[in-house]
Amino acid sequence: MTHRLKLKVITAAALAFTTMHAYADKYPSKPINIIVPFSPGGVTDVMARLIATKLQEDLGETVIVVNKAGAGTTIATNYVAKAAPDGYNILMAASSFTIGPSLYKEKAGYDPEKNFKPVSLLATIPHLLVVNPKLPVNDVTTLIQNMKSNSALANYGSSGSGTSNHLEAELFASLGGIKPNHIPFKGSVPALTAIAGNDVSFMFVDIAAAKPFIDSGKVKAIAVTTAKRSALLPQLPTVEESGLKSFNATPWLGFVVHSGTPDSIIATLNKSLAKMQSDPQVKERFTAMGIEPVFNSTTEFQKFMQSDRVKWEEVVTRAQISAVD
Structure with missing residues (x-):
């Protein structure tokens, strides 16, 4: 490689780095898309639209819900994995996000830990x-x-x-x-x-x-199914309390973004979601849908997803379940 070519490569890399940080510094500066892997009208879609409204109010920029259903949620997931790492395409991930690679094998097309970064857990669904x-x-x-x-x-x-x-x-x-x-x-x-x-x-x-x-x-x-009794039905015992030791299944919903997304953008989204979770209206709407609102740090959410992936991978393997023809 000639000296001139090396200089061009270094200049291009520096420009890309500077541009990405410029985007991060003024984020958001254009509409944000929440990519929902399910059809309109379901609980996840309704919840996403409520969150979109609250984020729009807080961030001062348009937030749009985009439904990309199909293929066991892998269509939406891969769309975000291949989008620009700028925080303008956020995946409304569900439990299927960590289950998918075990079920679909290489046809899943994504790795939940390598291709994505966590933003926050949003809710659990007992x-x-x-x-x-x-x-x-x-x-x-x-x-x-x-x-x-x-x-x-x-x-x-x-x-x-x-x-x-x-x-x-x-x-x-x-x-x-x-x-x-x-x-x-x-x-x-x-x-x-x-x-x-x-x-x-x-x-x-x-x-x-x-x-x-x-x-x-x-x-x-x-x-x-959850490890602790649900606040929505406190009179109902957990499966473990009712006689089956070590049983814990916690379906969930959360936000994840492309793995290349700057940490400053993730921090902005995480902070906005923290405000939303303290809104009484949000809690009331979630409860009406049979959902428990949850907020956590990116680190806590990462650990949660890793544990969830390992658990269901073991179940899929043991039961020999496959979604691959």
């Missing part, structure tokens, strides 16, 4: 363990005993293969020493309808989907 109300079951221990003694009861429903509630049931089965049959449905409502009809024995499901069925007496909730 799931419920529900059964048919006619079953003589009020706790986890009795449910497991019944399935061990009556093979006709040893089946469960989910909203689809590879979904978080599918993996939760596999973790439950492994820790409980049972081998129930998995019957996947196209969504939570058909699966809950099957529970109500006693076609399957149990399933794990989010509060928002289960509430109408619980209120009408069609299904019965016997435990919550």
